Amino acid sequence: MRRFEFAVDREHARAVNEVVAQLRRLRVLGIGAALVLGLGTAFLVWVNHPWSYLLAVAFVLGAATSLFIGLWTPHRARVDKLYAAGELVPAVVSKTDGPGATLLALVDLAKPNADGPRYALVTRTVRALPGHRIRVGERVPAVTVRIDRAPGSVGDLWQSVSAMPIAWGTRDLNVIERARSEIREVEWELLTDNLDLADKVRDVDAKRLLLDPQQLPDELRG
Template identity: 80%
Template sequence: MRRFEFAVDREHARAVNEIVADLRRLRVLALAAAGLFGVGTGYLIWLNHPWSYLLAVAFALGAATALFIGLWTPHRGRVDKLYTVGELVPAVVSETSDKATTLLALVDLAKPNSDGPRYALVTRTVRTLPGHHGRPGERVPAVTVRIDRAPTSMGDLRQTVSAIPIAWATRDLNIIERARKAIREVEWQLLTDNLELAAKVRRVDAKRLLLDPQQLPDELRSYAT
């Protein structure tokens, strides 16, 4: 797995990293829900009816679940960790508008014990892209965010892999350029050649498009670099 080490600008990341912002909103909503469920539990117990006790148990479980999410979310959204554990991958601007930019990224869905890589195209729509011009075809180095929701590992592919720009974690244009150069030209070229597939990726339910290994360049058919 290709790592890219750099000093994360936490202040910058908190301001522009959309994953951090989304997790922050999730935490607020979860804690608010925990409070409401807690009040509801107390009220149902106060009613002192058989049916209210049954509902109180359900409300209490809801409060516990929401509280767990609210307390766990900050650990999930640590900016440094996102960029430390993620794999450096290429992404290319595929579409722009006044309000958002769509990135097409090349990611490896294979799990560590797999025989070889399984490349796929994924898209991400971002509201901000500092350090970039946002022109179609522009190269945007990114890191993967991997999520396996299943409690046990199933199959050889990860369920969900997304990509977040390096530019969400640093203001330093030299770092962005260094990350860009650390990605092989064959990967950038593969994305450039498949830009028209971004619209198709957005339409599929899985939000990813697996690439046929037999149609990949030789350099991408194994883990060797």
């Protein structure tokens, strides 16, 4: 896995990093849901009917799950940890929309136990890209954020992989340029040649488009 080390600017990341903002919202929702379900449990116990106790058990389980999400999210939301754990990947602006843009990224969905890489195209809509020109074809180095939604899930592929721009973690243009230069030219060219697939990727349910290994450049075959 290709890592990229740099000093994360936490203040900058808190202001612009949309992944961190999403995780913060998830934390608030988790804690809020736990409180509501906890109050519902207390009410059902107060009702003191057989059916209310059955519902109370379900409410307790839901409250425990929501509380776990709320408490676990801050640990995951540490932006420096997210950047350290991710793999450096290329992303290219495929569409512009005022100050925002749509990125098309090349990611490896394979888990460590898989037999070789499984490349796919994924998209991400961003509101801002500090340090970049918002134009089609702009090269945006990023890192992957990998998630398995189901605990103990099986299979060789990650359920969800998204791209988080390096520019959301630093103001230093030299860092962005260094990350860009560490990505092979063949990867940038593959994205540039497939910009027209961005709309197709956004329309599929899985939000990703697996690439045929036989059609990849030799340098990307496992």
